[in-house]
Amino acid sequence: MSYSDVLIGLQFGDEGKAKIIDLLAEDYDIIARFNGGSNAGHTVVHEGKKLILRQIPSGVMYADKQLYIGSGCALNLVQIADEIARIESAGIDVKGRLAISGLISVIQPHHIELDCLFGKYVGTTKNGIGPYYAGRCTRVLDQRLQNIRLGELLMKEELFEAIADNYRFHQEIYGFESEVDLEDYLAKMRASLKNLEQCIVQEQNYLLQEVKAGKTVLFEGAQSFLLDVIKGTVPFVTSSHTMASYAYVGGDLPAKYHRKTIGVAKAVMSRVGEGPFLTEIGDDSILDPVKNAKQNEAHLDVEKMLLSSDTNTYAQGLRIASNEYGSATGRPRRMGHLDIPLMKWSIECNGVDEVYLNKIDLFNLFAQGGDKIPVVSAYQLAEGAKTDRFSPLVDKIERPDYLDIPSFSDPKKSEGTVLEIEKLVGTKIKAYGIGPAREEMIFRS
Ligand code: IMP
DSSP states (O other): OOOEEEEEESSSSOSSHHHHHHHHGGGOSEEEEOSBOTTOOEEEEETTEEEEESSSOGGGGSTTOEEEEOTTBEEOHHHHHHHHHHHHHTTOOOGGGEEEETTOEEOOHHHHHHHHHHTTTTTOOSSSHHHHHHHHHHOEETTEEOOOBHHHHHHOTHHHHHHHHHHHHHHHHHOOOOSSOHHHHHHHHHHHHHHHGGGEEOOTTHHHHHHHTTOOEEEEEEEEGGGOTTTSSTTSSOSSOOSGGGHHHHTOSOGGGEEEEEEEEESSEEEOSSSOOTTBSSSOOSOOTTTTSHHHHTTSOHHHHHTOSSHHHHHHHHHHHTTOBOTTTOOBOEEEOOBHHHHHHHHHHHTOOEEEEEOOTTGGGGGTTSSEEEEEEEEEETTSOEEOOOOSOOTTEEEEEEEEEEOOSSGGGOHHHHHHHHHHHTSOEEEEESSSSGGGEEEOO
């Protein structure tokens, strides 16, 4: 029977989704992206090969899997050309099995300039994502087409002039200094378009036809639920829809093929960029990217930091010990306790059927030498009341309320701890990770 499943992240991104996709991909024919663009950074390690993926679906490591990039994504032609070249130089074919919706639009150079100019407040990845999605909705600005679709660009060379015109138009308004050589950038876009020509599907029901022919699909969410443009911690979110149900809009398939929703979370929570993080440890929320760069932290005494009563030092120790740095950007991530109400909220909103929980082996770091791990089970409100319901309208919340759950002597004996988390979140934890390798995922009966 044909069906599709959707996999999303339940927290603030970087939960290890690509690793789980890599683990599950074997059971599907097509791995498809439905949202986001080169702002994603997915690390996959497969049969000894490590790849950082940004736009290409994580099933790429399996030679027999088809890959699809849906119309809900943002296509950066210049970046994807580099990414494909990098993957193909590792001996993995991409273009022979990649399909890209002709309805996807392209990132234009002014999107990147505007993001560099205005993205700091949100702490964006500077990939032009916000201006891209804004431009799609704007449609036309002063008679200038803002939404340049791939399928059309392929057929109308004059749209490259529209892209150049958009650049000059925005430059005049915002006065940005050119970070790119426009002609050179357009030449790279043209070359990439030509290179991708065979992958662009003008048949809009491409995926549906594949599914009707008996294929199964795994939709791979980029970013994560709390970064959804509407349901997340607005305005500190990305600009696409990260919700599971959006897979059927941005992924170009009727929802009737949906079978189940898979949620991925990690026991050691982190967030990159600005925005509320209720269970954050320390107040280092605006991280100094130089001081906290991976290489500058490497020499520190992590064991000692993990026992520190200074919360910023402790958070720094946690970051180093759990290697929490952006895979594409290298940005240091903010660290926090496992937030149970937040997880329950994500599960509820997305109708998650089963959870994969990464980084259980590192969960013990929160015990600070003791035998209990504090997790956040509720929030204290300003008036002295307490709630165990997460809300993206977080202003009223004063501080988190902690609950201790048992630690473990050895990651292989962490089943009891996982069971406690499962009881708290009220949803099946299908498997948990006790190390980075795919063999270190423990499936539960
Ligand atoms: P943008 O998606 O580049 O516009 O960035 C908006 C927010 O989403 C920023 O806080 C980013 O750090 C965050 N973000 C975007 N992509 C990712 C990701 O793949 N992992 C984690 N955070 C992300």
